[in-house]
Amino acid sequence: MEETINLEKIYRKLEKLELFMKKFEQLAEDLEFARRTEEAHERIEAGEYISVDSENISDEMIVK
Numbered sequence: 001m002e003e004t005i006n007l008e009k010i011y012r013k014l015e016k017l018e019l020f021m022k023k024f025e026q027l028a029e030d031l032e033f034a035r036r037t038e039e040a041h042e043r044i045e046a047g048e049y050i051s052v053d054s055e056n057i058s059d060e061m062i063v064k
Contacts, residue, residue, distance in 0.1 A: 043049055
């Protein structure tokens with residue numbers, strides 16, 4: 001039996017794909033956060049941390 005394709009089915013599949021992509025993007029963000037956190041932890045453990053005053057903290061938070 002051949003399945004008929006209509007706009008409603010295509011729309012539902014696109015909605016599912018959009019939800020999947022949002023979850024994938026969130027996972028990518030979570031992995032990047034975990035990677036940066038691990039790198040920071042390793043620098044702290046190695047004594048390679050910096051001291052920043054409250055006026056310059058935004059400069060240090062910029063991704064380099």
